[in-house]
Amino acid sequence: GHARAEEKTDFKVAWSIYAGWMPWGYAADNGIVQKWADKYGIAIEVTQFNDYVESMNQFTAGGYDAVTLTNMDGLSIPAAGGVDTTAVIVGDFSAGNDAVILKDGTALTDIAGRPVNLVEFSVSHYLLARALDSVGLSERDVSIVNTADPDMVGAFQTPDVTAMVTWNPMASEIAALPGATKVFDSAQIPGEIIDLMVANTEVLQDNPDFGKALAGIWYETTALMVADTPEGAAARAAMGAASGTDGAGYEAQLAATRLFDKPAEAVAFVNSPDLATTMDHVRGFLFDKGLLGPTAPSADAVGIELPSGQVLGDGANVKLRFTDDWMQMAADGAL
Amino acid sequence: MRWINRRPRRGAEMLLLCLPFAALVAAYLIGSAIRLDANPADKLLPSPAQLWAGIQRIALMPDPRTGEWLLWSDTAASLMRLAAGLGIATVIALLLGMAVGLLPYLRASLGAFVAFLSMVPPLALLPILFITLGLGEAAKICLIVIGVAPIMTRDLALRVHEIPREMIVKAETLSASTWLIALRVVLPQVLPRLLTSLRLQLGPAFLFLIAAEAISADAGLGYRIFLVRRYLAMDVIFPYVAWITLLAVLADIAIDRLRSRVFPWSDLERGA
Amino acid sequence: MRWINRRPRRGAEMLLLCLPFAALVAAYLIGSAIRLDANPADKLLPSPAQLWAGIQRIALMPDPRTGEWLLWSDTAASLMRLAAGLGIATVIALLLGMAVGLLPYLRASLGAFVAFLSMVPPLALLPILFITLGLGEAAKICLIVIGVAPIMTRDLALRVHEIPREMIVKAETLSASTWLIALRVVLPQVLPRLLTSLRLQLGPAFLFLIAAEAISADAGLGYRIFLVRRYLAMDVIFPYVAWITLLAVLADIAIDRLRSRVFPWSDLERGA
Amino acid sequence: MSAISVENVWKEYGDQVVLENLSLQIADRAFVALVGPSGCGKTTFLRMILGQERPTRGRILLDGQPLPPEPGPDRGVVYQRYSVFPHLTVGGNVMLGPELRGARLTGRRFGAARRRLADEARAMIAAVGLAGSEDKYPAQLSGGMQQRLALAQALMMRPRVLLLDEPFGALDPGIRADIHQLMKRLWNEVPMTAVMVTHDLREAFTLATRVIALERLRDRPEERERYGARITRDISIWPPRVAGQRTSFDPPEGAEPPL
Amino acid sequence: MSAISVENVWKEYGDQVVLENLSLQIADRAFVALVGPSGCGKTTFLRMILGQERPTRGRILLDGQPLPPEPGPDRGVVYQRYSVFPHLTVGGNVMLGPELRGARLTGRRFGAARRRLADEARAMIAAVGLAGSEDKYPAQLSGGMQQRLALAQALMMRPRVLLLDEPFGALDPGIRADIHQLMKRLWNEVPMTAVMVTHDLREAFTLATRVIALERLRDRPEERERYGARITRDISIWPPRVAGQRTSFDPPEGAEPPL
Ligand SMILES: Nc1ncnc2c1ncn2[C@@H]1O[C@H](COP(=O)(O)OP(=O)(O)OP(=O)(O)O)[C@@H](O)[C@H]1O
């Protein structure tokens, strides 16, 4: 059924397999979710999706109360789809997890004129746009071929693929292939590709305990996983195995991720003025691609509220909200 | 009177035919109204007006970004792949099926192998396909071929084998060589069946096409559906699904017409 | 002597049967050796040793994380879904197919509709399915049902309709009602055909299963293939594909044995 | 009693007149052979008596009552093909009718009722000369045996009228002579009226009490559509055969000369 | 010349002996009718002459030469069913043999050669009484017409031996009488040796110069496997019929009495 605005006790959370979101699966498997749900007297069902897009669609259609997604997809899918969405937790941002990789080329400018394989309209597309921007090229200088993310590794080994934009774990697999050169990665646009746990705003307003539980789960799990202890190593190994690789492979992915395991750092991140700049880039990009809705007259069509209360775009149609409420509680130890 | 013996009248027949379609449309409209009532921005079941807007956008005006009429360019790209894939599969099925059905040596050696191939799930082999053939048209066409050719081959070999032995012997007494038997006795008799077999494979072929286009493409019906799935644009997906269904139905009818036109005797046989 | 009349001897037959399989294995080994020679870290065509290691990992020892024997838990999950989907589809096809084939009123109203449904590409409807039915087993089973039931229904209705009118009339003269005709004359005659139809749908059913599991699951053959595809772990994918093929072949044989055992007369008819 | 009267019956398919104004009285326990060229409407006529088709005009009465509009257990039928059920054994085929009549829900008899029925069926199977084949499937029987089975199956219902549409057309002459014998005996013993379509005049005269020929009188192409077949001959066999009585002209049983 | 000699031929399928030590001389231009009970091996015998099967022991000679091991244009055949090609018109069926023989690559004749062939075919079609049906498909013909077509098709090859396996078994008696007439005429006119399997003794005696009966002498179940059929009767028709000559005992053409 549709997530309705009312007090309730059963919540559904969707997550999909990606380095920065593995803690959610680990927390569900190891009783951490249960523990925090019990603490607030609610029930949380955590579902793993193989297919990221499907998890967002389910959230947009009201099947789930919260979902893991990136800032860009949060704006283009649930928010542009009319679902008022609040970012409860800023989990990490990509610092090298997404990359532009070329075959037989050493500089980003070599990309000109090539077909580029990427998941169209995804953060990879955004990364490409920013990368092209940085060397004075534009999307008109390349052609885009939509390619499914699970097949990126295989695709790169075919002769007609010479440029690719993708994320980890595929990116590191591909970069390790002979002849592949990483020419641009998200570390060069730090803080622009942000991995979030978002929830339906109405649900959240009516059930603040849900937000608290999410925050509790996240910070307990991340604290465990970054710990330099045998338990920490075991947790990382388990998350690696769950994503189809092993402990070492997973740690390599984490190295390219700026994980906010301390709530205070996350609070500082969302309150920095850079977030407004980032979201402005993002909405410009989405509008350009027609992803804010076929009838959107400008990039202002969907309003984005920042923790300061500042609104980007249409204040009457705020659908994506950044807040530090729950992360602040965690930082304050108020959970 | 038993229900088995009751027949609807002419007029009632038309009505009965439309009934389930009408019910489907009604169910959609009601579901759509309910969902839109709860959330006016809901995208899952767009209202007729939204659907119409979607159709206009994709079929009746050029895409502002690329200047292409999306539905038509996608259809052209997909049909090209489909035609190539089915064409190649048909030729393979014809040649291999006839050979396996006719020649005991080939039957002994390839019969079981073709049956085995027809059981391999082609989708699971996609990575290999893409790597060996690249991401271009070849891989997509090849997926369709791999998906439908073994089944068509098997079916055709069976049909060839079912031709009464008497007919083959008769041809031998008319001085036919193996080649001439294949050319003038077996081929024309199995061609109508090949077309029927082709019709049955239209559904699977579309399936493989969509699956291949979902993985890598820059145009095509499956590409568009999976692309717009990213933002749950059901106002595009529904028209595309309806359009694909319509195309499949039309192709089905066209192939059957062709069979009946080119091989008039195959209709006579059926009645006999 | 014409090739058409030359038959391999008993011993040669076995050899010929194995030949293409041996060729396939040989081609694989050569390809693998060449690729690994060029790049020892190549993952596309693992060496036999690597394959064996992969098989050991998935089939012969428990997964360190969950303590489950992956291949077996995946197989159990997938087969459960497959059995449920095919079971439901078979029941639907049987009931609806018999009704549509027997009753003129239903035929007039549902015949075209079922044909139409069988042309809708089910993969394109996946999002709707997941949203309406959730992500549990229901949606996956339902995809299989939607994918195979219309075709099976259509086939069965056709078979029912093909039963000579004389037989139905004869049953009427033996005082059968519509219900009794369905139960004692039509049902037993189409059951063997239903099983054959089921066999033909095994391939598509596996396809839909894999597609559904690719989107959301936490176990299953398709899930695993899509999970490890990100790493191009062909040492897992190849054994899984071979295993799926083997399962499909075994199911195919088992259903045919069942038919032949339960309906011995259906073999006699065929020979006639 | 099971007299059939056909009153001014016409049968048209679309514009094509098949049967034209047929009138006919068939006495109780008669054995009528219907002969005529291919396509003249013999099967159509039989189908109308069976209730499978309805006359376009006119009516057919069975013992003075209008015919039910669909086939029922009072009229049995044996076709040239498809008269037995391939999925039932010989025993199952013969028992089917009584089972269907007796168990309207399951179509099966159990326990004592079934045993009684099985005995009855066994007797009937023996009567048509199929004793010992009870557990065989039709596909395991020769053509002649299948037609015997079809007869046994129809007779189990004790129909008032037995309709036969070229029942022996596909059989070899030797087997046909055999089955003619059987047919005669059955007609003598079982109280029924029989109407048999045949292409074989010899068969007609061997079995029937009355031979009726249907023919299109106007058969030029331009007339084909507008004129149907009529009764052109109606011959009563002499000396008359009467069911249950053998005439001295019939050869003694078992002494039928081979063809 | 086309005399057939069968020398000590055995045919076994696995353990089952079907034909046991058959020896037989068939003279040039003879018309042999082969009769016998169902399953005694008549078709098997015909298949061996045709080259479709090989004897387990013994040999068959055609004019003193061992038979080629597979069917060929010197031996024509007409089966009870499946003797004509459903995808070809009457004309196409009749022309097929010469086309296949003349064009080893395409199996088709064009231009003048085709026109000549078409004329020849038309004459043959007329000879079997199918004139006017040249463009019909077999499914549009009655059973009798299909068998005439099969005859015409086989005769176009001027085979030295014509083999007929119950060619008229499925036909109505009236049509059968017709086609018997035709058969006689053709055998008289076309130089060939004919061997015909039939179930119908009357047919055998109507057409043949010699009637041969095959039978299993030991037919008890335990003997079935081990003993095959042998020739039990070999009757030359008297007065002898000779191809190309009518005897005064044969009724004048067209005056064959209806059955
Ligand atoms: N359902 C039908 N629709 C239209 N025409 C029909 C139908 N059934 C029979 N006919 C026509 O009615 C005529 C009589 O057919 P019918 O089968 O009764 O002939 P018949 O005397 O039984 O012939 P045969 O000896 O070949 O069995 C034929 O011309 C046939 O084409």
Ligand SMILES: Nc1ncnc2c1ncn2[C@@H]1O[C@H](COP(=O)(O)OP(=O)(O)OP(=O)(O)O)[C@@H](O)[C@H]1O
């Ligand atoms: N290919 C075969 N394999 C095994 N047994 C065979 C084969 N063909 C024929 N037979 C057996 O050989 C015997 C003779 O068969 P055949 O067909 O020659 O008999 P027939 O005299 O032509 O009978 P009918 O009059 O029924 O046509 C039968 O018992 C049959 O079962």
Ligand SMILES: [Mg+2]
């Ligand atoms: Mg008839």
Ligand SMILES: [Mg+2]
């Ligand atoms: Mg035979």
